[in-house]
Amino acid sequence: MKTVFGPVPSRRLGRSLGIDVIPAKTCTYDCLYCESGRTTHLTVRRQTFVEPDQVMHDLEDYFGSHPHGADVLTFSSAGEPTLYEPLGCLIASIKRRFPDLPVVVLTNGSLLWDARVRQDLSAADRVVPSLDAVTPEIFQRINRPHPHLDLSILLEGLEAFGHEYRGQLHLEVMLVSGINDHSGELTAIRRVIDRLHPDRIELNTVVRPPAYADVRGLTGAEMEKALSFFPADRSQIIGRFQGSAPESQSADLESRVLELVERRPCTLAEMAASLGVPAEGLHATIQTLQKENRLLRYLFNDLEYFCSRARERDCLSAKSPCEKIMSG
Structure with missing residues (x-):
């Protein structure tokens, strides 16, 4: 564990x-x-x-x-x-x-x-x-x-x-x-x-x-x-996330993204702030994970969240109001 x-x-x-x-x-x-x-x-x-x-x-x-x-x-x-x-x-x-x-x-x-x-x-x-x-x-x-x-x-x-x-x-x-x-x-x-x-x-x-x-x-x-x-x-x-980005970055960005969204769904801005990576720098990693069917996007409260496959099962089993975005 x-x-x-x-x-x-x-x-x-x-x-x-x-x-x-x-x-x-x-x-x-x-x-x-x-x-x-x-x-x-x-x-x-x-x-x-x-x-x-x-x-x-x-x-x-x-x-x-x-x-x-x-x-x-x-x-x-x-x-x-x-x-x-x-x-x-x-x-x-x-x-x-x-x-x-x-x-x-x-x-x-x-x-x-x-x-x-x-x-x-x-x-x-x-x-x-x-x-x-x-x-x-x-x-x-x-x-x-x-x-x-x-x-x-x-x-x-x-x-x-x-x-x-x-x-x-x-x-x-x-x-x-x-x-x-x-x-x-x-x-x-x-x-x-x-x-x-x-x-x-x-x-x-x-x-x-x-x-x-x-x-x-x-x-x-x-x-x-x-x-x-x-x-x-x-x-x-309580407002949305505000804080400084970490000084160091992890080379294994894919695993860090997946670890983050396995805990909770996150927006792109939240991921960028947490991982210390510019938002535009995350696009390639996110696209790769989506193509590999390890990362999905949802709309909730008019915001785009990135979710893990495990979180997708939670949403579907609960008939959550999330709207799945099928495009990559």
């Missing part, structure tokens, strides 16, 4: 070197909007899916070849990172070895009721839990949680973490058109936020091909309207 990937273009973090310690697609939720596809192993059981020493070896190997190859180290995967049982020990080891790089954990927050999980996350520089719904009906509809997860207990865990954690606490709210974007749910989410006092609230919406059919993101105007429900001094709409 390869535990380090990217860097990938993150709309909030810049060039994010991903750390993946969870087998795809192992998660506590099966969210409608997930860009990584449908959950195939729905669980709440924490495990050591890969040894921490393997992760440290993979990080050493990457930075040996790319000494300036990332802005941040991010626990982000096609699953829920807090399902990794040795998470706290691994974060501590990473901080000792790479003290100048911030460690961020992106989590759905579903296991924060567990004091051991909260303790594991305490050493991270930033934790970004998600909070998509605070009413049971909307929670079940949008997040499709494991049956052992109770929303009221999850909210208690999130609030406990907010009081205990001393790093940067950013809260992400993913808005899906027609589900959790109405005034009632937004007002209820705001009430929870007022008890949490996060450092920042990040409003997001569906911009990449989702796991399930008929899932749509909000328009710019709708996002601005939703923003008005949240604290003006700490809330923002």
Whole structure:
């Protein structure tokens, strides 16, 4: 199992070197909007899916070849990172070895009721839990949680973490058109936020091909309207990727492109920024991969995304609203 990937273009973090310690697609939720596809192993059981020493070896190997190859180290995967049982020990080891790089954990927050999980996350520089719904009906509809997860207990865990954690606490709210974007749910989410006092609230919406059919993101105007429900001094709409290109380039561009789009669909601009290659320099590689039937293009939200063959199967099985572009 390869535990380090990217860097990938993150709309909030810049060039994010991903750390993946969870087998795809192992998660506590099966969210409608997930860009990584449908959950195939729905669980709440924490495990050591890969040894921490393997992760440290993979990080050493990457930075040996790319000494300036990332802005941040991010626990982000096609699953829920807090399902990794040795998470706290691994974060501590990473901080000792790479003290100048911030460690961020992106989590759905579903296991924060567990004091051991909260303790594991305490050493991270930033934790970004998600909070998509605070009413049971909307929670079940949008997040499709494991049956052992109770929303009221999850909210208690999130609030406990907010009081205990001393790093940067950013809260992400993913808005899906027609589900959790109405005034009632937004007002209820705001009430929870007022008890949490996060450092920042990040409003997001569906911009990449989702796991399930008929899932749509909000328009710019709708996002601005939703923003008005949240604290003006700490809330923002997450923009598209912005960040500097890496200083070095990989000779094996084809494999890096495929690795990137196997994790998530990307636009040409996102790939160029992540790989440190001018957009025009990617055309030949992309054309070759398309001719070899290893890379496909899709339209979603009027943007062109490049997807792996595995992602095509997800889209087709979900009858996704992606529109396949047949031409090369």
